Amino acid sequence: MKLIRINGDKFNFEFTPAEKDILLEVLNRYPLVPEAHHRLTKDKRLPDQQENQHLLDEALKAQKLANKKEITALLNEIGRFTVCPNGFRVFFTRGEIEWLLQVLNDVRIGCWIALGSPGYKQERQFRREKKSGHHLMFMEFAGGFEMYFLGAVSGSLLSETNE
Amino acid sequence: MPATAFPEVLPGIKQDQQTDSADELEPGYVVICWDDPVNLMDYVTHVFQVVFGWERKKAEKHMLEVHHEGKSVLARESLEKAEFYVHQLQKYTLNATLERDEK
Numbered sequence: 396m397k398l399i400r401i402n403g404d405k406f407n408f409e410f411t412p413a414e415k416d417i418l419l420e421v422l423n424r425y426p427l428v429p430e431a432h433h434r435l436t437k438d439k440r441l442p443d444q445q446e447n448q449h450l451l452d453e454a455l456k457a458q459k460l461a462n463k464k465e466i467t468a469l470l471n472e473i474g475r476f477t478v479c480p481n482g483f484r485v486f487f488t489r490g491e492i493e494w495l496l497q498v499l500n501d502v503r504i505g506c507w508i509a510l511g512s513p514g515y516k517q518e519r520q521f522r523r524e525k526k527s528g529h530h531l532m533f534m535e536f537a538g539g540f541e542m543y544f545l546g547a548v549s550g551s552l553l554s555e556t557n558e
Numbered sequence: 559m560p561a562t563a564f565p566e567v568l569p570g571i572k573q574d575q576q577t578d579s580a581d582e583l584e585p586g587y588v589v590i591c592w593d594d595p596v597n598l599m600d601y602v603t604h605v606f607q608v609v610f611g612w613e614r615k616k617a618e619k620h621m622l623e624v625h626h627e628g629k630s631v632l633a634r635e636s637l638e639k640a641e642f643y644v645h646q647l648q649k650y651t652l653n654a655t656l657e658r659d660e661k
Contacts, residue, residue: 507596515595
């Protein structure tokens with residue numbers, strides 16, 4: 396994956412065929428984080444707590460639905476991915492990268508929850524189990540794409556561009 | 559939070575000139591971000607910048623506070639505003655809640 400050019404609000408990337416397949420695999424997993432993960436507060440004295448929690452749940456549900464629609468539309472958009480000698484070129488706007496970050500992190504956190512929400516030092520034990528290894532793999536893929544997109548919007552990847 | 563590779567994140571956002579002083583902010587509720595071992599450090603910094611409009615330095619300070627102290631108070635607000643911020647932070651799957659301000 397390579398940042399090729401920034402043209403106004405558009406960030407142009409180049410993907411190898413394998414990188415494109417992996418990105419699509421990761422995005423297709425969204426959403427993964429269960430509703431119960433999002434808690435408004437730990438304080439039981441909060442007024443109208445149940446109602447406010449319900450409002451948060453509804454807002455996040457609507458947000459995830461909108462994100463899912465955006466992903467489906469993006470992946471099916473004609474001309475979004477174009478074939479090039481090294482694989483594919485694709486552009487994302489800054490706004491699209493922002494919701495891609497939300498989507499990728501949902502997948503990352505969802506995989507982490509599926510692993511049993513391991514602590515800092517527990518990750519290594521999951522590499523030996525096939526099913527857990529799968530979650531761990533997608534958690535790391537999602538994190539890798541997050542870091543790349545963060546690097547793109549921050550400008551730190553500009554020095555890598557060749558055009 | 560796991561360490562990350564890209565140090566600079568500077569989204570095009572307007573800057574929040576608020577200070578952290580409790581006296582200058584509307585009291586009532588605090589927005590807290592809690593530590594977890596999965597959200598990437600640069601990602602957390604980026605989200606703080608986007609949601610609160612902070613400069614990178616301030617966002618990083620709070621991110622490091624989350625990482626080292628286990629939590630950071632990000633804002634002191636009315637219930638309505640605190641709920642708004644928690645919603646924004648949870649959209650990015652950060653571990654954020656609102657609590658009563660005990661100060």
